[in-house]
Amino acid sequence: EDQVTQSPEALRLQEGESSSLNCSYTVSGLRGLFWYRQDPGKGPEFLFTLYSAGEEKEKERLKATLTKKESFLHITAPKPEDSATYLCAVQAPGQAGTALIFGKGTTLSVSS
Amino acid sequence: ETGVTQTPRHLVMGMTNKKSLKCEQHLGHNAMYWYKQSAKKPLELMFVYSLEERVENNSVPSRFSPECPNSSHLFLHLHTLQPEDSALYLCASSQDYFSSTDTQYFGPGTRLTVL
Numbered sequence: 714e715d716q717v718t719q720s721p722e723a724l725r726l727q728e729g730e731s732s733s734l735n736c737s738y739t740v741s742g743l744r745g746l747f748w749y750r751q752d753p754g755k756g757p758e759f760l761f762t763l764y765s766a767g768e769e770k771e772k773e774r775l776k777a778t779l780t781k782k783e784s785f786l787h788i789t790a791p792k793p794e795d796s797a798t799y800l801c802a803v804q805a806p807g808q809a810g811t812a813l814i815f816g817k818g819t820t821l822s823v824s825s
Numbered sequence: 826e827t828g829v830t831q832t833p834r835h836l837v838m839g840m841t842n843k844k845s846l847k848c849e850q851h852l853g854h855n856a857m858y859w860y861k862q863s864a865k866k867p868l869e870l871m872f873v874y875s876l877e878e879r880v881e882n883n884s885v886p887s888r889f890s891p892e893c894p895n896s897s898h899l900f901l902h903l904h905t906l907q908p909e910d911s912a913l914y915l916c917a918s919s920q921d922y923f924s925s926t927d928t929q930y931f932g933p934g935t936r937l938t939v940l
Contacts, residue, residue: 717867745926747928747929749931754913754933754934754936755933755934756829756831756915756917756931756932756933756934757868757915757931758931759928759929759930759931762926762928764926800868802868812870812873812881813868813870813929814867815867815868816867817865817866817867818867
């Protein structure tokens with residue numbers, strides 16, 4: 714069964730303290746891996762799509778990387794406004810069309 | 826209005842009520858989705874419409890009834906819900922459901938509470 718596991722479940726950082734979030738997946742023949750950010754009471758906001766192992770994408774303090782088994786979301790020198798839940802989702806063969814399998818998310822809290 | 830909008834943002838209903846959730850996308854997309862998000866659980870895909878035709882129905886109880894009158898609008902009709910149906914209901918859209926490189930964009934959600 715295709716699965717997506719995110720860790721840690723929650724992460725508390727001080728402002729400026731860099732860290733990484735992990736998304737491991739057990740799908741065969743990955744078609745795409747997506748990162749979203751979700752603020753409380755709001756819908757997920759698209760961040761990145763990664764398609765092949767070795768691919769990297771950056772946006773401000775965020776950098777996403779992909780291997781054959783997992784993806785990391787690196788947060789460099791985070792600020793309080795980076796506090797949110799970060800969701801990972803994969804698109805795999807056998808999933809009709811663009812259907813996604815989501816992880817439970819990592820809730821990040823950054824304090825000043 | 827831009828992106829994906831949802832109304833109402835909050836809804837409280839009794840178990841015998843009938844209500845509807847509305848979603849509208851202003852992106853010119855051809856596919857629209859309903860997801861359910863419960864606490865401590867991953868997003869669950871409920872329904873998918875592509876060019877106004879339903880292409881997926883993930884074993885959702887019949888008390889949830891979707892409707893897609895055109896490619897810009899999506900409704901979720903609710904009747905005789907249960908308290909465990911309380912959740913955040915999210916609508917999303919994408920350019921082309923059958924494209925392997927497509928990205929889904931989400932609305933702000935409707936927080937539903939069933940008493």
